[in-house]
Amino acid sequence: MADLTRFGISIDARLLEQFDQLIDSKGYSNRSEAIRDLIRGTLVEQEWGDMTRETVATVTLVYDHHTRDLADKLTEHQHSHHREILSTLHIHLDAHHCLEVVAIKGQANQVKRIADELIGTKGVKHGKLVATTTGQDLG
Structure with missing residues (x-):
């Protein structure tokens, strides 16, 4: 902020x-x-309006890991998008519930589609996409 x-x-x-x-x-x-x-x-928000622009986001998921094949399905979704998924953080909340945070980078439309796939996976109790920016164009 040298030039205020x-x-x-x-x-x-x-x-x-x-x-x-x-x-x-x-x-x-x-x-x-x-x-x-x-x-x-x-x-x-304006960046995300251009669905072809490169963006970054996190997807937060809460699920019961005892739900049949759910963890495998989520992992499969992530592996099928290995170019866009940067990292995953997995936290055991209690004996049954897990919190997963998935960092995704790619065109806004791709990121949103991947987030929708993860959140829409049968057995996910709650999911949320948090859209942000690569920061390249912000002062």
Whole structure:
């Protein structure tokens, strides 16, 4: 951030008060950092709007590992996309449930399709795609 630009904005007092409360609750040190984060978030959403653009995401899955053949099915899905899947973290939550986090890199449409396949696997109790960016185009 060597080249900073200052600018002013007009904002409703009540909205600013709510924003300041949000800043406090999230632990931002100042308004500028919070606004930069909001801008980056919007730019990442825009990146995902171009479904052919290279993106990065994580898919979080929760499942009962006693469900017949589920772990094998998930592993097979991952092996069939070995070029896009960067890493998998597997955590034993209790005697029955597992949490799996899968890091994926590829075109947004590919990443979304892989995530949908994993989340839609019969026996997965909960799944969520968290879309992010490679960071190459963010300031």
